Amino acid sequence: MPIIAPSLLAADFANLSNAIDIVENSQADWYHLDVMDGVFVPNISFGLPVISSLQKHKKKVFDVHLMIVQPERYIKDFKNVGTDILTVHYEASTHLHRTIGAIKEEGMKAGVALNPHTPVSLLKDTLADIDLVCLMSVNPGFGGQKFIEHTYNKISELKRMAQEVNPNLFIEIDGGVGLGNAKQLVDAGANVLVAGSSVFGAQDPIATVAALKNV
Numbered sequence: 001m002p003i004i005a006p007s008l009l010a011a012d013f014a015n016l017s018n019a020i021d022i023v024e025n026s027q028a029d030w031y032h033l034d035v036m037d038g039v040f041v042p043n044i045s046f047g048l049p050v051i052s053s054l055q056k057h058k059k060k061v062f063d064v065h066l067m068i069v070q071p072e073r074y075i076k077d078f079k080n081v082g083t084d085i086l087t088v089h090y091e092a093s094t095h096l097h098r099t100i101g102a103i104k105e106e107g108m109k110a111g112v113a114l115n116p117h118t119p120v121s122l123l124k125d126t127l128a129d130i131d132l133v134c135l136m137s138v139n140p141g142f143g144g145q146k147f148i149e150h151t152y153n154k155i156s157e158l159k160r161m162a163q164e165v166n167p168n169l170f171i172e173i174d175g176g177v178g179l180g181n182a183k184q185l186v187d188a189g190a191n192v193l194v195a196g197s198s199v200f201g202a203q204d205p206i207a208t209v210a211a212l213k214n215v
């Protein structure tokens with residue numbers, strides 16, 4: 001069964017306690033928290049103070065997706081607000097190997113996200129040290145976008161690479177994921193599905209999470 005990580009970007013920010021209830025009372029496994037700085041991506045979402053407030057109410061895992069420049073500057077800060085898995089973008093990380101090490105030194109799992117245009121082969125020399133690869137299946141910055149079909153090829157290639165050096169790798173798909181493509185993504189090798197609008201935009205978010213979990 002895939003890990004389901006609802007993205008709070010699609011939740012009602014005036015009613016975040018409802019979003020917490022949905023994650024905690026459903027078969028969701030992780031909170032996916034999209035942090036955007038308006039520089040790496042053309043949008044600004046939320047940051048440390050909001051995540052700190054959520055921390056007091058959560059029991060499940062915080063999967064933080066940093067869409068910011070110089071993510072290495074904030075590793076300790078995200079640890080301090082309860083982050084379990086910290087994902088930085090390949091494209092924003094000049095010294096990726098050092099950043100991965102620094103995340104792990106803080107006791108978090110280390111993730112690397114790839115934009116749709118970034119080939120998975122670029123992770124050849126770091127894959128053994130990474131806990132999670134987040135394949136962006138939309139251009140980062142916004143929820144509710146159309147899934148990019150080429151992602152299936154990237155999943156298969158990454159799965160092949162991981163089988164050799166890191167068979168427990170989390171292969172996370174982020175963007176445009178819903179009931180229409182979840183099974184095909186899992187069949188291709190994904191084991192973590194991020195779902196924003198397909199969960200929080202659904203009539204029954206808890207039932208939608210259950211359906212995604214049981215594809």
Ligand SMILES: O=C(CO)[C@@H](O)[C@H](O)COP(=O)(O)O
Nearest residue numbers: 140141143144175176196197
């Ligand atoms: O990181 C991002 C967008 O940049 C995602 O996590 C979105 O929040 C996913 O939203 P949906 O495509 O599922 O609506």
Ligand SMILES: [Co+2]
Nearest residue numbers: 034065174194
């Ligand atoms: Co994300």
